[in-house]
Amino acid sequence: MTVALPHIRVKETAAILIAAAVLVVSQAAAQQGGAAAPTPRPKQKKASELIYKQEPPRIFERVLEKSTPANSTIVISLGKQRAYFLVDGETAIDSPISSGKRAGMTPKGTYKISEKDADHRSSVYGDFVSQRTGKTVRAGVSTKIDSAPSGTVYRGAPMRWFMRLTNDGVGMHTGILPGYPASHGCIRLPEEIAKLFYSKVVLGTQVTVTD
Numbered sequence: 001m002t003v004a005l006p007h008i009r010v011k012e013t014a015a016i017l018i019a020a021a022v023l024v025v026s027q028a029a030a031q032q033g034g035a036a037a038p039t040p041r042p043k044q045k046k047a048s049e050l051i052y053k054q055e056p057p058r059i060f061e062r063v064l065e066k067s068t069p070a071n072s073t074i075v076i077s078l079g080k081q082r083a084y085f086l087v088d089g090e091t092a093i094d095s096p097i098s099s100g101k102r103a104g105m106t107p108k109g110t111y112k113i114s115e116k117d118a119d120h121r122s123s124v125y126g127d128f129v130s131q132r133t134g135k136t137v138r139a140g141v142s143t144k145i146d147s148a149p150s151g152t153v154y155r156g157a158p159m160r161w162f163m164r165l166t167n168d169g170v171g172m173h174t175g176i177l178p179g180y181p182a183s184h185g186c187i188r189l190p191e192e193i194a195k196l197f198y199s200k201v202v203l204g205t206q207v208t209v210t211d
Helices: 010-033 191-200
Strands: 072-077 082-087 090-096 109-112 115-130 136-142 152-164 171-174 187-189 206-210
Touching (some): 090 191, 152 191, 171 191
Antiparallel strands (some): 109 206, 115 136
């Protein structure tokens, strides 16, 4: 007697077997390897990469050549960290600055330049140096809080092209610009800009410090 065999769909059966095999292999790998490796965190940026890069100074010669002591003023923007030398209200120089590192250290207001000193030194901030060799014994001191070690004298930090604004010693001068407010209150300028400001201002030139 002839027996009829059931109809088998070969393709469907093969697909089921393959899927089952993949599932078994996956479960075995999970048991052997444990949890999947965590996604690596992005590399942390260096502090130097986070510092805001200021736009370089811009000098508008067409405007600057018209400057006189009578028509020139300076505006300092603490928020923008910029200094503007104005001639009849038009920008002749636009420069980055670094002002006081804490709020209020560079006081807002309108001032007049009361002193000019091309080779000024700070009377408060500087170094203690050896009287015998002249070498620095202790750097970055304040005469308000630090006492000089035996055998040393105080040497003030250089403030080239100094232009005084207040009786407390705040002024504009050459200094390091790290890209953020970093001074003890003075307004630091690039060397070439401080020298240019110095050459254009006179005693009595108006300087406005604002937001």
